[in-house]
Amino acid sequence: MEPRWLCGTETDAPMFIRRPLLGFLLTATLSIGLSPVAFAFIINPGVVHWATTASGSRTANGDPATLTWSIVPDGTSVPDGSNGGNLGPSDLIAFLDGDFGAGPGGSDLTQRPWFHLFEESFGRWGELSGATYVYEPADDGLTHSTVSGVLGVRGDLRIAGAFIDGASSTLAFNYLPDNGDMVLDTGDGTFFGNATNNHRALRDTIMHEHGHGFGLQHVESNTDNLLMEPFINTSFDGPQLDEVRAVQFYFGDANEKSNGGLGNDTAALATDLGTIALGSMVGVGSDADVPSQFISPTATDFVSITNLGDTDFYAFTVSQATQISATLTPRGGQFNQASEGGTPTPFDASARSDLSLTIFDTNGISVLASVDQTGQGVAETLAGLSLPGAGQYFARIVGADDTIQLYELELTIANAITFLEADFNTDGNVDDQDLAIWQAAFGVNATADANGDGTSDGADFLVWQQQVGSTPPFVSSQSVPEPSSCILLILAAAPLFACRRR
Ligand SMILES: [Zn+2]
Incomplete structure (x- = not known):
């Protein structure tokens, strides 16, 4: 299969750039970072992306966030992220219905046979991190990539579809935070319609694109395959270990x-x-x-x-x-x-x-x-x-x-730990707690039977006396030895007297 481009585009750039030049812009952005090696996959490491979403706010990277996602109604205007032009009205729903079937149809998109692929894709990022993804069934159809999410109105992450370049090259592009909106190329019907491995081609595309949506740029490796590489690779499914690390960098x-x-x-x-x-x-x-x-x-x-x-x-x-x-x-x-x-x-x-x-x-x-x-x-x-x-x-x-x-x-x-015989509560040391147990058991039951004769009596108290303050040899520094004066008083008054616990 020929390689396909997967692109992210810069939302805050004063001028849009053409997709083939994208990597250079992001590389330049990266150089601001503290450590290009440590943050090679992360955009603007000092910036808290998604500090505010439709669902709330957070103060730092590593804090959890809730992100809502919606699918724009067909007909929504879709700007071209690469050149400031317009890709035309979104036709994503009709496109997916054509590829997968429409099921019962209607406005409840959760009933579509393709809906679960989006839910699983966002859900995968969510189960790996402190991010929570919630489907927002409302989308008011305002121009794509121009407005923020509002609960009950539209998602934080809005997904559109439009013809980008047909069955080649670009599969999709996604705006960086805090825009996060996604455009799938509805000219790639054959590719996205591939049902192998639960439609991995489409799911990997969605998961890759949303990686841009929370703050990842492309990464390249010649020793491992990663989801955020510029060319799609459907030999594996979803985020790889370094991408787990990346999403947790942002959301914990x-x-x-x-x-x-x-x-x-x-x-x-x-x-x-x-x-x-x-x-x-x-x-x-x-x-x-x-x-x-x-x-x-x-x-x-x-x-x-x-x-x-x-x-x-x-x-x-x-x-x-x-x-x-x-x-x-x-x-x-x-x-x-x-x-x-x-x-x-x-x-x-x-x-x-x-x-x-x-x-x-x-x-x-x-x-x-x-x-x-x-x-x-x-x-x-x-x-x-x-x-x-x-x-x-x-x-x-x-x-x-x-x-x-x-x-x-x-x-x-x-x-x-092997307990001493007078460690009646088996807490690893012989102390006043054990004495209290012996007192309660004296002449009543065998709870404080240190010598194994079936009763709790004076002989067991003598064992306690010999062992008080002792611990098994491999218990370190947990016991608190009783003061000798206390022990002497106990001998005189047992079982009616109890040392106060310190
Ligand atoms: Zn990409």
Whole structure:
């Protein structure tokens, strides 16, 4: 199949440019950036695109956003983004009806047999990021690419169709943020009508074009295939790993839209990874552990620290005192990349920001361990960290560099802790809590049976006395030894006396 151009066009340029020259304009725009290598695919890295949409506002890149999309009614005027002329009235709906069938017809476009392809295309970007895409059924038909989105009136991202250059060369073009509008070439009926792989030709085109719509320019690689390359390649489906990184640069990872858009920046808002069973592991970000930039079109487990303003908290639960190991691995991979027209050079997306990991106690405040021993591109590990008892603990990840870093976090139970006989509440240490349990069980039941004789009695208290303040050898610094004076008083008055907990 002959290669086809996919173009983005600059919305804010004082003069429109012809599509073949597009890459030069965007390259010039790029040079304003802080680091052309790190941001090769991103337009104006210091600018917050889509700070305001029809659905709300946000203050920084990495924050979530809601973007609505609508399909303009046929007959809507479609300017030519390349030269200031006009491509004529949109004929997208009639074109798609001709290619795919009209289904029941009518004004409810969600009933069209082709509608799901648009929904899936925007939805794919959404499930990979903090962006939420909502179909806006209204579109008032004002001239395409000239007006902003308004709820109930038109989408933030308006999709039109017009004859651009027929069955060759350009497939579509898209305006950069905060315009975001898309034009598909209705002269490419054969190409877009290809049903292979759930109409991947059309979906990849929509996904590529919308990549421009939220702020990506073309990228070229000679080691991997990427969605945002200038020529379409339908051998893969949708965004690849570097494009996951790119969309998360703008909108954060999918957890950033949790908690009503507050994200997971505090322990109280932590993303719950669930319970770690003995001998098992919980984790997040594993879909980024791939040998190249290729990712499955159904993979969704990608997380990142987007910039210095981002903190990610995770909660995890253990059912008893235990030891865990934690590994925080930066992801993204190494590949060659360049801006459009440039010569691709090696780029290490795994070595963008130096991440650190902190584990907090069940209160979400007390630090149990923190590790930042390595720099960019190298994993941080914690081995044999003791958790003093059952409960929900927290892991926090931050970055030291003001750019996005994909990562994978793995938490594994290394050892179950063997409890001392008088550790009646199995929290990893023998203390006044255990004494209180013994007091309650004295002569009543076997809850405080330290010597295994089936009762809770004075002999069990003697075991508690011998073990108080002790911990198993591999529990670190969690126990609080009782003062000896308190123990002596207990001996005199047990079981009626209890030390006050400190
Ligand atoms: Zn393009």
